[in-house]
Amino acid sequence: MNKAKIDTVLMSHGSGGTLMKRLIEELFYEEYGSKPLLQGDDAADLSCEEMQQDPGSRLAFSTDTFVVTPHFFPGGDIGRLAICGTVNDVATSGAKVRYLSCGFVLEEGFLMDDLKRICHSMAQAAQEADVQIVTGDTKVVDRGHGDGIFINTSGVGLIPAGRRLGGALCQPGDKILLSGTIGDHGIAIISTREGLSFSTTIESDAAPLNHLISAVLEVAPQTRCFRDPTRGGLSSTLNELALQSNTVMTINEESVPVNDQVNGACEMLGYDVFQVANEGKIVCVVAAQEAEAALNAMRCSKYGENAAIIGEVTSVQAQDGGPKVYLATTFGSRRILDMLVGEQLPRIC
Amino acid sequence: MNKAKIDTVLMSHGSGGTLMKRLIEELFYEEYGSKPLLQGDDAADLSCEEMQQDPGSRLAFSTDTFVVTPHFFPGGDIGRLAICGTVNDVATSGAKVRYLSCGFVLEEGFLMDDLKRICHSMAQAAQEADVQIVTGDTKVVDRGHGDGIFINTSGVGLIPAGRRLGGALCQPGDKILLSGTIGDHGIAIISTREGLSFSTTIESDAAPLNHLISAVLEVAPQTRCFRDPTRGGLSSTLNELALQSNTVMTINEESVPVNDQVNGACEMLGYDVFQVANEGKIVCVVAAQEAEAALNAMRCSKYGENAAIIGEVTSVQAQDGGPKVYLATTFGSRRILDMLVGEQLPRIC
Numbered sequence: 268m269n270k271a272k273i274d275t276v277l278m279s280h281g282s283g284g285t286l287m288k289r290l291i292e293e294l295f296y297e298e299y300g301s302k303p304l305l306q307g308d309d310a311a312d313l314s315c316e317e318m319q320q321d322p323g324s325r326l327a328f329s330t331d332t333f334v335v336t337p338h339f340f341p342g343g344d345i346g347r348l349a350i351c352g353t354v355n356d357v358a359t360s361g362a363k364v365r366y367l368s369c370g371f372v373l374e375e376g377f378l379m380d381d382l383k384r385i386c387h388s389m390a391q392a393a394q395e396a397d398v399q400i401v402t403g404d405t406k407v408v409d410r411g412h413g414d415g416i417f418i419n420t421s422g423v424g425l426i427p428a429g430r431r432l433g434g435a436l437c438q439p440g441d442k443i444l445l446s447g448t449i450g451d452h453g454i455a456i457i458s459t460r461e462g463l464s465f466s467t468t469i470e471s472d473a474a475p476l477n478h479l480i481s482a483v484l485e486v487a488p489q490t491r492c493f494r495d496p497t498r499g500g501l502s503s504t505l506n507e508l509a510l511q512s513n514t515v516m517t518i519n520e521e522s523v524p525v526n527d528q529v530n531g532a533c534e535m536l537g538y539d540v541f542q543v544a545n546e547g548k549i550v551c552v553v554a555a556q557e558a559e560a561a562l563n564a565m566r567c568s569k570y571g572e573n574a575a576i577i578g579e580v581t582s583v584q585a586q587d588g589g590p591k592v593y594l595a596t597t598f599g600s601r602r603i604l605d606m607l608v609g610e611q612l613p614r615i616c
Numbered sequence: 617m618n619k620a621k622i623d624t625v626l627m628s629h630g631s632g633g634t635l636m637k638r639l640i641e642e643l644f645y646e647e648y649g650s651k652p653l654l655q656g657d658d659a660a661d662l663s664c665e666e667m668q669q670d671p672g673s674r675l676a677f678s679t680d681t682f683v684v685t686p687h688f689f690p691g692g693d694i695g696r697l698a699i700c701g702t703v704n705d706v707a708t709s710g711a712k713v714r715y716l717s718c719g720f721v722l723e724e725g726f727l728m729d730d731l732k733r734i735c736h737s738m739a740q741a742a743q744e745a746d747v748q749i750v751t752g753d754t755k756v757v758d759r760g761h762g763d764g765i766f767i768n769t770s771g772v773g774l775i776p777a778g779r780r781l782g783g784a785l786c787q788p789g790d791k792i793l794l795s796g797t798i799g800d801h802g803i804a805i806i807s808t809r810e811g812l813s814f815s816t817t818i819e820s821d822a823a824p825l826n827h828l829i830s831a832v833l834e835v836a837p838q839t840r841c842f843r844d845p846t847r848g849g850l851s852s853t854l855n856e857l858a859l860q861s862n863t864v865m866t867i868n869e870e871s872v873p874v875n876d877q878v879n880g881a882c883e884m885l886g887y888d889v890f891q892v893a894n895e896g897k898i899v900c901v902v903a904a905q906e907a908e909a910a911l912n913a914m915r916c917s918k919y920g921e922n923a924a925i926i927g928e929v930t931s932v933q934a935q936d937g938g939p940k941v942y943l944a945t946t947f948g949s950r951r952i953l954d955m956l957v958g959e960q961l962p963r964i965c
Contacts, residue, residue: 277959283847283893284956307860308782309843310678310709312775315667322668326675329659330717330770334755360659368679370768372721406683406766408963414761419719419753421679421770426661433657494658498632511656544632607633610626614757 276377281407290405294383295369299390301399303366311401313366315425323428327362329353330421336614338381338415340459342451342470345418346388348546348616351475352497353420354396355549358477359493361432361484362424364396369420370404374413385416396475398422430484434511436491441580442558443516444551446479446565447472447573449501450529453543453612458532469528472570474547479568487561489554496550497616499607500542502592504550506606509590517593518578518604541594542607544615552580625726630756639754643732644718648739650748652715660750662715664774672777676711678702679770685963687730687764689808691800691819694767695737697895697965700824701846702769703745704898707826708842710781710833711773713745718769719753723762734765745824747771779833783860785840790929791907792865793900795828795914796821796922798850799878802892802961807881818877821896821919828917829898836910838903845899846965848956849891851941853899855955858939866942867927867953890943891956893964901929 279286296305303311318324333349343351350367357364369389373382393400455471457463480493491512496504501523509516525540533540547570553561558576565571583590592604628635645654652660667673682698692700699716706713718738722731742749804820806812829842840861845853850872858865874889882889896919902910907925914920932939941953 332719370681412763419768
């Protein structure tokens with residue numbers, strides 16, 4: 268096999284043979300070759316001294332596959348999304364995010380230049396999040412049986428001893444915080460996809476939030492949980508939390524930050540902004556007395572300047588008929604915020 | 617949304633909303649709902665007491681995406697493969713395999729009954745391997761942009777203190793062991809795919825090998841490495857090891873166990889059996905004085921009855937021109953066993 272430039276992904280790139288080896292060494296190792304990855308064994312061998320020095324610490328583990336289309340969009344691409352999405356999922360446990368895996372499913376004919384751009388973007392996002400890509404896998408499917416590129420990332424982090432977070436821990440009296448504007452990612456994707464004219468200024472918010480989460484936990488140890496409102500948007504996330512904790516959550520519409528352009532786009536397209544996906548925002552439920560401190564920590568973080576306290580948790584009353592999420596609207600009325608039924612924006616992440 | 621039976625995967629199953637919730641609760645939780653998975657948070661929160669009780673122990677982490685076609689084949693299905701493949705990758709590090717993640721990419725229209733069969737098979741394989749599925753993700757892509765089902769599994773295990781395995785540790789004088797017959801998986805897949813008549817009796821060897829690996833390590837602490845000869849077959853695996861350790865490996869053809877039917881199929885189809893994928897076999901390089909003990913441990917294991925010592929490691933001599941793998945043939949000659957070039961059997965795992 269000569270070393271001529273190969274412009275597209277070939278079936279042989281997934282064969283386990285020489286071409287795959289070349290792809291791994293010349294692209295993946297070059298872009299994000301951590302020490303465990305360069306070792307080249309079937310499993311990464313990772314030291315966890317921190318964990319042993321902190322008896323009672325635990326492991327956080329999460330996985331996400333990214334199938335977003337288009338692969339490139341204002342504010343990011345599938346590579347940045349794949350790193351940030353899993354970093355954020357692991358970080359919601361309160362863990363220090365340490366290690367990521369990366370599994371590609373490439374379609375025969377995918378442009379090598381696009382793959383390079385995506386890998387470069389992954390490397391940059393990993394560096395920003397201060398995590399290492401330590402193990403990987405590459406599969407190639409024949410033309411017409413994939414969609415260019417799908418990326419799975421799984422992530423491992425260390426949860427300090429004594430730290431327990433989870434949706435089930437939300438309590439009546441707690442405050443609900445949101446780290447910034449909602450709807451940006453979903454609207455950026457759909458406007459790119461449909462070639463809508465307002466697309467030029469709405470950007471995806473895809474971002475790693477692990478540093479923001481750490482900052483909140485430092486000042487608000489009574490944080491109950493974090494959750495990132497991705498698919499299904501803020502509505503679905505809050506409904507999950509209400510169900511897990513058997514509580515009622517009431518959100519003040521006027522406290523929820525939304526970009527004017529995103530609001531306009533949602534009205535035009537008939538979307539409920541509360542159900543539109545976000546990729547760089549976090550919902551945080553925290554004990555009331557720590558809410559201001561948590562809010563300030565968010566606002567001092569790179570991705571939290573528009574953070575707000577958006578609502579509070581109460582107990583389930585007879586008239587609620589069970590765990591529920593209410594929106595107190597700007598008009599003084601109250602409506603139920605439902606979990607997304609059906610499909611609003613397919614393949615958003 | 618009423619609770620009518622839904623026969624196929626819909627886009628809404630990947631929306632983050634109610635249908636996805638139902639799929640998770642009614643299928644995934646039912647089949648393999650471990651305690652951390654049932655918690656329903658974005659990241660699994662996992663205790664690692666064993667690790668803390670063994671100072672110097674380390675973490676093993678690996679990932680693999682499965683795109684095999686067809687999804688069902690003699691001896692297994694994509695679900696069994698997805699569990700066994702990652703269990704084996706993690707186990708090669710000498711780790712006790714503990715936790716798996718599972719990421720599905722489903723194509724709109726995929727039969728719900730097939731998904732159920734696959735999940736059931738995953739649950740069974742996980743039970744056999746004694747590992748838990750602790751976190752997951754489900755994406756749905758529109759019809760024509762996937763191929764029914766792709767599954768990513770990532771796995772985490774604990775490597776006991778002082779245990780170091782890796783391809784780079786192979787040394788001249790070491791023996792090379794193989795846990796059983798080669799080529800079964802690849803030939804089972806290709807014969808099913810092509811509807812060949814000899815397909816009836818050749819079965820995939822897909823199996824979890826973590827218990828076999830543990831048994832070997834107990835009696836052969838000077839094991840240098842394990843590697844499972846999947847894509848690219850035994851040839852590619854040995855070439856990887858020779859390169860990593862800068863050695864020459866010589867394999868005795870008559871020692872390598874091959875089923876007669878697999879041999880026949882390879883001859884008929886023009887495949888080199890040394891390059892055909894396996895999914896339930898392991899290559900093990902071990903210090904010479906422990907080779908017999910390792911062999912006996914393999915043979916006493918459920919999946920190792922046909923294990924054999926197939927060759928040995930020597931140093932690179934001038935005439936070799938670098939790390940190499942030789943096959944000493946049954947005819948007394950010697951040929952180079954090359955890494956697979958190009959693509960022999962696409963989408964074999």
